[in-house]
Amino acid sequence: MTDTTSRALALLNLLQTHRHWPGTELAARLGVTERTVRRDVDRLRELGYRVESTPGVAGGYRLEAGSAVPPLLLDDDEAVTMAIGLRVAATQQLVGGPEVTLTALAKLEQVLPAVLRQRVNALAASVQAPRIGEGPVVSPAVIGEVALATRDTERLRLRYMDGAGRESVRRVEPHALAPAGRKWFLLCWDLDREDWRTFRVDRVVAVEHTRVLFSRRDISAEEIEERVLVASSWSPQKVEAAAVMELPLAEMQDVFGPWGQGATPVGEDRTRWPFGGSDWREAMYALLWIPAGVEYTVALAEPHRSELREAVARLLRALDAPDPDDAG
Template sequence: MADPTSRLLTLLSLLQTSRTWSGSELAERLGITHRTVRRDIDRLREMGYPIDADLGAHGGYRLVAGTSMPPLLLEDDEAVAVALGLRTVAVHGLPGLEDAGVRALAKLSVSLPSRLRYRVRTLGATAMTWSRPSGDAVDPDVLTVLAAATASQERVRMQYEDHGGNLTARHVEPQRLVNAHQRWYLIAFDIDRGAWRHFRADRVTSLRATGVRATRGLVPEESVLAHLERSESAMAPTYRADVTLHLPLDTARARLRDYLGTGELVAEEGRTRWRSAEDTVEWLAIRLLTLDCDFVVHGPPALRAQLDSIHRRTG
């Protein structure tokens, strides 16, 4: 193996397996002398890889845990497995690791050959996680592109579906990806509207990086936090209530006249089935309690939990 760089990469790949390699084994696998093995081991140590050496009869070289995380070399199957794991962390979230998972996925995606990216997308689309959903599903590729564009301070174009279901074209400069209330949000400057906006990542489609650098650069974290504080109520998760009201249809319609919106009312033998428009559980609970009637909540579970909480505090 004549190329020193290729030889070092192969040596590092061997050492990253969980075993000890004798100098003779490494020399034979690499087609070099014992002296060259020792010299290459020293070069890897200078690059920050903690390699332990035991020169006894049964000794050899092995990569050990160090004080910092050195770069790793991954085989194709290993890279696919890591990427799939990171997609799961990014979408479903692990407390405290959501942001780190997206950043790591963005870095890995840049390095993956196209054939491996295809395998990751195919496996990600056919695999499933059996768990109670914690929010609306977001495309991992959307998170990857947004994270990469934020890191490189690059403008993106995208289609965005707003709260009313309207689809609009957006041209933005990403600033931060934020995981809040079990959802991912993009904080960005909307170029066409000349204002700061936040966007739910699960409502972003047709996303592409433009290759054009952002003109504002990254704003201070304090400014982003101030925007998040102002937008706190708008970023709270929303739900559609499914409730049977012990009211005739006309009475229910009159009492919900100002709040019905895109919801619907259906008569059910002297009672009314109310399927509400999207709103927070706090407001849905308040509207139910001000209707002055008995009711049965069919869903969502978050609304039942909110009503139970109010009952405990006031009971």
């Protein structure tokens, strides 16, 4: 393999790993001049790869979908088969590690021609893959588009349906796609609310690409995992309650982290925090996380309020009583 061929393949790999590359950065990574990069781009175009170039200071190159699948990759039938398989794997979590599935899916979706994409959408909709356990149906087309934008740090407009069936448009910067249980979640920065939000992918009705790139915000893998855990743990509660604590909202959020989601300020010095559980015991467990020394009041409907009061009264009597003499 000649140096020219090796360099062209290295350039192709870079173009496939990110949506847009400045010409100066490509030249630096390949260790060549920008003029050489332009010649290598022309070679890729001759091979059938559609590489779009934009002039100017902020210009660069991006790999676009063409009229046919580029050579050296897959023929049409193979591309359709692989795209369907990757989409099913993404929704079923059948491949070892979601990142591998989504990366491969994003690469293929990026260059898939419109005609083949229509075939993939039609066939994927008719494929009934065996499901592992119960879980909501995730649109393969949606997860493919979201995976592509997440990889490329592209802002999206999402039409989103919440649990109550209300539809809204959300402007987001997608940071991570992650499975939890039998659901897929998108962690993103909500531009209108200026805060992190986690959306269930099966509730995304439509995805609109903006072609506007963003810089990733600092967030650790541990925090991503915790936020997804919080989102996956939420479900309509049989017992719903709220605590108003003598703690400003900012301090409360520092203590509770992602678990404080849904909290709202009550004046400057108090915070209302909704919580709940399957019964009064789970509700009581949530109250134990309120920091020591912080006073609070609780809104809890009957009969759960009386049941909790009776259990706490017995607990206090047990703690005030002498230690049991169990020697005998």
